[in-house]
Amino acid sequence: MDLKELFTGTKQLVGLDIGSNSLKLAEIVSTSHGHILNRFLQMPVPPGTIVDGVLEDAGALSAIIKELFRDSGCKGKGIVISLSGSSVIVKKVTLAQMEEADLRDLIRDEAGKYLPFDNMDDVNYDFQILGDNEYNPSQMDIMIVAAKKTDVDGYLDAVTAAGLTVMIMDVDSFALETMYEANYAFEDNEIIVIVNIGANLTNINVIKGGMSIFTRDFTVAGNAITEGLQKKYHVSADEAERMKIEGVPGGEPGNMDLRNTILDCADPICSEIERSIDYFRSTFGGDYIKHVYLSGGSSRVVGLKSHLSQRLNIETELINPLLKIEYNKKNIDTEKLDSIKTIGAVAIGLGLRKTGDK
Numbered sequence: 139m140d141l142k143e144l145f146t147g148t149k150q151l152v153g154l155d156i157g158s159n160s161l162k163l164a165e166i167v168s169t170s171h172g173h174i175l176n177r178f179l180q181m182p183v184p185p186g187t188i189v190d191g192v193l194e195d196a197g198a199l200s201a202i203i204k205e206l207f208r209d210s211g212c213k214g215k216g217i218v219i220s221l222s223g224s225s226v227i228v229k230k231v232t233l234a235q236m237e238e239a240d241l242r243d244l245i246r247d248e249a250g251k252y253l254p255f256d257n258m259d260d261v262n263y264d265f266q267i268l269g270d271n272e273y274n275p276s277q278m279d280i281m282i283v284a285a286k287k288t289d290v291d292g293y294l295d296a297v298t299a300a301g302l303t304v305m306i307m308d309v310d311s312f313a314l315e316t317m318y319e320a321n322y323a324f325e326d327n328e329i330i331v332i333v334n335i336g337a338n339l340t341n342i343n344v345i346k347g348g349m350s351i352f353t354r355d356f357t358v359a360g361n362a363i364t365e366g367l368q369k370k371y372h373v374s375a376d377e378a379e380r381m382k383i384e385g386v387p388g389g390e391p392g393n394m395d396l397r398n399t400i401l402d403c404a405d406p407i408c409s410e411i412e413r414s415i416d417y418f419r420s421t422f423g424g425d426y427i428k429h430v431y432l433s434g435g436s437s438r439v440v441g442l443k444s445h446l447s448q449r450l451n452i453e454t455e456l457i458n459p460l461l462k463i464e465y466n467k468k469n470i471d472t473e474k475l476d477s478i479k480t481i482g483a484v485a486i487g488l489g490l491r492k493t494g495d496k
C-alpha cells in the first residue's frame with residue numbers, strides 16, 4: 139500500500155462492535171482504490187457485563203473500551219456503535235407518498251401505532267424511506283428504527299466515560315448489510331441471507347439487491363451450545379466453553395464424540411434459523427434465496443455450515459468481510475485474518491460508515 143494514500147485517504151469513523159462475548163474495533167481508511175482495514179482488535183468482555191443485550195455494568199464496559207482503544211493504537215475518537223436484539227426494533231411500514239417533512243410529523247404523531255412502546259417520550263427513533271411500494275406506487279415503504287432511551291443511554295454513557303464520542307448509532311443487521319455491499323457483487327433481484335451467530339444473539343438479515351428487506355434477531359446462539367455441553371458433561375461454564383473451542387485432550391475418538399455433541403447442542407440455533415427463513419419465504423412469496431452466508435464466532439462450529447446447508451436446501455458458506463477490503467500488513471498479523479473474517483463482520487460494517495451518510 140502507498141503510504142501517501144494513508145494520509146490523503148478520508149479518515150472515517152471507528153467501528154466498535156459491542157458484543158456480549160467480546161468487543162471488536164475496526165478502523166477503516168478509504169482511498170480512491172478502495173477500503174483498507176487499518177486496525178482491528180478484539181478484547182473479551184467479562185461475563186455479566188452485558189446480559190441478554192442489556193448493559194449491566196457500564197463501568198466495566200467503559201474500562202474495556204478504553205483499554206481496547208489504547209492497545210489498538212487507534213487515534214480516532216468519533217465512533218459508530220450498534221444496537222441489536224431486544225434493545226432495538228426495526229419495522230417496515232407502508233404509507234401514502236408524501237414529503238419527508240410531512241412524513242416526519244406523521245411518524246412523530248403516529249409512531250406509537252407501529253411500535254410496541256407505551257410512551258413514545260421514552261423512545262429514540264429514526265426512519266428511512268426505502269422507496270416506492272412494489273405493488274402500489276402511490277405508497278412508499280419506510281423503515282422505522284426505534285430503541286428505548288434507557289437502553290441507548292447506558293451504552294452512550296459507557297462510551298463517553300471512555301473519552302470517545304458516538305457519531306452514529308447503527309443496528310447490527312444494517313452493519314452486516316453495509317459490509318456485504320462493500321465486498322460482494324450482486325444483481326438487483328438477487329436474494330441472500332446473512333446469519334450472524336454470536337454468543338448471546340443470532341442476527342438474520344435477508345438482503346435483496348443489496349438492501350435489507352427482512353431482519354430478525356433471536357437470543358439463541360453460542361452460549362446455548364456451552365450450556366448444552368455443561369449439562370451433558372457435568373462441567374463448569376468455563377470448562378464447557380474451553381471444550382467447545384479447543385476440544386478435549388487425547389485426540390479421537392473423544393473429539394469426534396464431542397464434535398457431534400456440539401452439533402447436537404447447536405440444533406436449537408439451526409431450528410430458529412430455519413423457522414426465520416420459512417417465515418420469510420411464506421411472507422415474501424417464497425422468493426428464491428441464492429446463498430446463506432454465515433458469520434460470528436459460533437459459525438466456527440465444525441459441521442454447522444454443511445448441516446445448515448442441507449437443512450435449508452440453500453448453498454451456505456462463511457462470509458468474508460475482507461473479500462474486497464485490503465488490510466494494513468504493518469498493523470494486522472496475517473495469522474489473525476481468519477479470526478477477523480469470522481468475528482469482524484459487524485465491526486467492519488460499522489467502520490465503513492462516514493459522518494453525514496445515511
Ligand SMILES: Nc1ncnc2c1ncn2[C@@H]1O[C@H](COP(=O)(O)OP(=O)(O)OP(=O)(O)O)[C@@H](O)[C@H]1O
Nearest residue numbers: 157158159160336337338339360361434435436438
Ligand atoms: N472455534 C469455535 N467453535 C465454536 N464456537 C466458537 C468458536 N470460537 C468462538 N466461538 C463462540 O463464538 C461466540 C462469540 O462470537 P462473537 O464474537 O460473534 O459474539 P459477540 O458478538 O461477542 O456476542 P453477541 O453478539 O451474541 O452479544 C462465543 O459463544 C464463542 O464460544
Ligand SMILES: [Mg+2]
Nearest residue numbers: 157158336484
Ligand atoms: Mg455480535
